[in-house]
Amino acid sequence: MNKVLAIDMGATSIRGILGYVENGDLKIEEVMRLSHEIIEKDDRRYWQWDKMIDTIVDTINQQTDLTSVACDTWGVDFGILNSDGELIDTPVSYRDSLHTSGFNKVKEQIDLFELYQLTGNQIMSINSLFQYMALKMHDIEKYEEIDTILMTPDLINYLLTGNKYSEMTIASTSQMFDLKNRCWRIDLLDKLNLKSDVFAPIINNGEYVGSTKDTLLPNLTNKDLKVYSIASHDTASAVSVTRAFFDPDCLFLSSGTWSLIGGLTDEPVLSEEAFASDLTNETGFQGQNMFFKNITGLYLFEKLRDELAVRDGKRMTHKEADGMTVEAKPFSYFMNIAEYDLDNLSVIDSIREYIAKTNQTQPQTTGELLRGIYESLVFGYMKTVKDIERISGHNFKRVQIIGGGSKIGFLNQMIADGLNKEVVAGPDEASAIGNIVGQLLALGEWDSIEDAYNAVAKSFEYRTFTPQNPDLWQERYAVIESLLT
Template sequence: MAQETVSGAFLAFDLGAESGRAILGRLQRGVLDIRETRRFPNEPVRQHESLFWDILRLWHEIGQALSDAAGTRLASVGVDGWGVDYALLGERGNLLENPRHYRDPRNQGMMEAVFERVSREDIYAVTGIQFLQINTLFQFYAACRLTPDVVDAAHALVTIPDLLNYWLSGRLCSEYTIATTTQFVDARTRTWATHLLSAIGLPTRVLAEIVQPGTVVGELRKEAAPALAGTPVVAPACHDTGSAVASVCAGGSTAFISSGTWSLLGTELDAPVMTAKARDLNFTNEGGVCGTIRLLKNISGLWLLQACRRSWVVDGHPLDYDALLSAAADDRLAFASLVDPDHPAFLNPADMPAEIACYCRRTSQPEPSGPPAFARAILESLAMKYRAVLESMEGLTGRRVEQIRIVGGGSRNRLLNQFTADATGRTVLAGPIEATALGNIAMQMLATGAVSSLTEARAVIDRSFPVERFEPSATDRWDAPYRRFQQYLAEERVRVI
């Protein structure tokens, strides 16, 4: 049972690639109650050809949320956020420039440039991290090549949540789960891979001390929140996916999908899987809480549908999301067009519907006709990509997955949940929606002694937040379209290479 000897509420700041929120959690009689106290947009800012994050706007919103909580007795606060993006700080801790967005075009071609210095095989053998153009390793290499004056002035490189926890507490450090997303960490020793970084040509002087999730990094500074000064600041699993997975049991025969703009599909392990097969399949070994490793693969997720909706708004056709999904459920649209959600063309196109239509023409499929057909194609394709990744992961671990736990905002998409159950033939448990904030709070509870173990924290969350169950049905009707889908993946992979 929860100890509940800690008085006060837990304030979690959860920053996503589209929005941020402040969530207040209270533990009473073994049940956790949460309330969203503030929500705010997180939109990139384009300056000429470059794409940046408005980090000072995020800091302002955090300050406003702290002001809102001034009359609340807080046990602790903590920030989690998306991975890979970073800030460079000067000698006095000053921000040298606004952090770049992971979709910034300057990252193009940097992965190949790094491989000219150190091979893909050697990088994976040390870090166990999947290769994506957006990874910090390639972003920072771009900075070293294109803005060397800024890098020369830098005394610290910190991820976005580490930066905000630093501004709150005054302590500069790198929390382990988010540090692993940089591709700078040795997966076996769980320390900075300084020899690898030096071989690539990246300065290692900018790396801060790595701390484990659940570390109290300091106290709220008076300058950040006068009325709450002295409140413990906890580094939770600062990577939002790490926090989401911390909230649920996701090992053994259970896989997780953290569903949102990105879908992260994986499982919890005790040790990394860094075989040649894992490398070739581009699986990643990210740091988890309490000594675990999250073996997972990034999938583009609901980004395609979000980008389509933006295009339709620009064209003067705003659509209600629920109505769109209801129309997409029409079985007359089934399996008409399928796309690879992770095709490079879908990373950041000016017109997502046009790009999807182009993919369909290239693969001799009918172009989707109207928003419901686009939505159906995207959701079916996502479910099939989940199946492909799940089958690959089972081959790597030797473990059969019996159920899939879908958490995060995307778990509200009941149509995708059912498609996932049908396509994979596995039971799907959907929820909690606020898994990331709950995982953040779980590590705050552990850090402050409100619970004695991760198992206890997860039990509290399970008691407090019911899940919705989706059983597979008519799975055989997915088999032929799935073979078609695999063929498209193979054909497009050859074209990209």
């Protein structure tokens, strides 16, 4: 029996999950969960890198009878290595505010629609290209020392095996990748006067990277494991085990810290309409193109909960917050979340400022504050789906919700009503399951991704939500639509 370990890394926590097939069912077991934070040092924002790597090493060492290990992570972030193969600096978080200066510098040198046509990515200041430019602008000594840039999961694979590769799904989040030809955009980097010879060769997902017998991590004692690339961008990994991967009438919604909502297309969509709608293209599992939008997600709800704890001197449990949200008056306010960098601002103050600016009525209760965040997310989903359907010329019938948000039944019903589509919710650990499936496919456990999907579908619980009050949501959408531009 092949037993594999998925290291599934999110922007607020990482998990270690074992996976294997028993009597035709996919079994998973969580063996590690670590919360992590962004650390501010010298006016920069860094990941708790050593803490994460030490935990990954400990987790691997504690397992027996493992066949392989693989890692998936959030997108856009990377590490920089010198000519000796050593990290020059702790990896910086995409939430570092200096990246905006990199974005502004790039914007002076290239038209943003041209950049979109070259890379297909939604233009966001967090993207790797702008991080790279900011690094050159603000720390030229470290920039000059760079010999290799590796995206986060590729960096972990390098530490595990000593081999440097760039897996294509994570590379496709960088704004430096050619989605059609699946190679680095050397022409773009040269035009921007950025080093273009520092990127590792592109490999497909499902490829063998190396063995832990060649690890660079001295404390790793479990040294006979295969390491696979899988779909190492967590979104690509998650989407690979959804119905959207096979059903052209199904959208996906990865609901977590970020919300990523969209569908699959045969080719990247690089039109001016798609650019104007802030839609992105990224490479998915087995080369499928994912056409979707990144929207701030449940991070905002949790940040609001944190602020309310400070204000009220008591932190609500999730159950208490959900209860207040359900009982609150609907549609008390709407906020266009995209207008604010709420990572660096107070959510409560920003809500009240936006409401005053748009002549709405201020929420009267904590429940109304909380519910308005959920409703604002759903209205953002509604606009995005309308944009995707208009640009693609295809109307979708259902959406599958994956990630932590798939467990929030009240929110899932809102989404079914707002989109007026059937919602299938689950699995919540989709990224880790996709990671496990990628490894087991590489090891020959199934003959095809279809066989793997069928095993996943019968192994985990799903909930279905059908529209109950779509007209109310459409009426409210018509009122606030002008604010969604």
